[in-house]
Amino acid sequence: MTQPAPWQPDPPRTLPPTERAVEAVLLAAVEPVPVSLLAELLEEPAEEVTRTCQALAARYQAEGRGFVLAEVAGGYRLQTHPEMAPFVERFARHGLSARLSAAALETLAVVAYKQPVSRAQVAAVRGVNVDGVMRLLVQRGLVAEVGHAPGPGQPTLYGTTPLFLEQLGLASLDQLPPVEELVPDLEVVELLEARVRGVPTDQLGPGPEAPLDEEP
Known part of the structure; x- marks a missing residue:
C-alpha cells in the first residue's frame, strides 16, 4: 500500500518591501496612521501607499485572517476581525487582576473627569506614557472609544462606560465628587x-x- 507523501509547507512568500514597511508601521502604531504620514515615512507617493494598503486589506480578507486592515478616521490601522470578537473578549478577561493598579486608577480618574479625552491628553495630565494602561482599561470595559477629535490625525477620544458607573454604584457622571474635594x-x-x-x-x-x- 502506497504511503501518503508527508505534508510539506508551502514555500514562503516574501511581501514586496513597501507592503512589509506598511505592516511594520501599522503594527507599531496606536492610532490610525494617515496616508500622508505613511507616504512620508516610506518615501513613496500617496497614491502608491493607498494602493499598497488596499492590496494588503484584500490579501488579509482573501486569506481569512483573524485581523483586517481597516480605513478609519482618515487613516489605516490593523485591528481584529469582527467575527473574532468573542475570542478577543475572552482573552481580555482571562488572567486579569480584579484590582486595578494605582497607575490604572489615576488614568481612569483623568478619563472620568476630562472625557472625552485622547491618549495624548491623558498622558499630558499624568506626565507618563499611558498607552498600556489605556489598553487595559478598554479591555476591562471601563473605558471605550467615543469619537474622534477634529484636526490633524483625528485622534481617538475616550470616555467611561456604563460598567464604570455600575462598578462605582453611580447613576450618572453627575454623581462623581467635585474635583476640589479630592485635592x-x-x-x-x-x-x-x-x-x-x-x-x-x-x-x-x-x-x-x-x-x-x-x-x-
Whole structure:
C-alpha cells in the first residue's frame, strides 16, 4: 500500500518591501496612521501607499485572517476581525487582576473627569506614557472609544462606560465628587513637597503636620 507523501509547507512568500514597511508601521502604531504620514515615512507617493494598503486589506480578507486592515478616521490601522470578537473578549478577561493598579486608577480618574479625552491628553495630565494602561482599561470595559477629535490625525477620544458607573454604584457622571474635594489644600501640598525635598518643616511655619504623621 502506497504511503501518503508527508505534508510539506508551502514555500514562503516574501511581501514586496513597501507592503512589509506598511505592516511594520501599522503594527507599531496606536492610532490610525494617515496616508500622508505613511507616504512620508516610506518615501513613496500617496497614491502608491493607498494602493499598497488596499492590496494588503484584500490579501488579509482573501486569506481569512483573524485581523483586517481597516480605513478609519482618515487613516489605516490593523485591528481584529469582527467575527473574532468573542475570542478577543475572552482573552481580555482571562488572567486579569480584579484590582486595578494605582497607575490604572489615576488614568481612569483623568478619563472620568476630562472625557472625552485622547491618549495624548491623558498622558499630558499624568506626565507618563499611558498607552498600556489605556489598553487595559478598554479591555476591562471601563473605558471605550467615543469619537474622534477634529484636526490633524483625528485622534481617538475616550470616555467611561456604563460598567464604570455600575462598578462605582453611580447613576450618572453627575454623581462623581467635585474635583476640589479630592485635592489637598495648599498647606498640605507645601508640607509634602518640603518632605520630598528634605526641607526642615519648622521653616514652613505652622501647618497640619500632626494629622499627616497619624497616617500609617
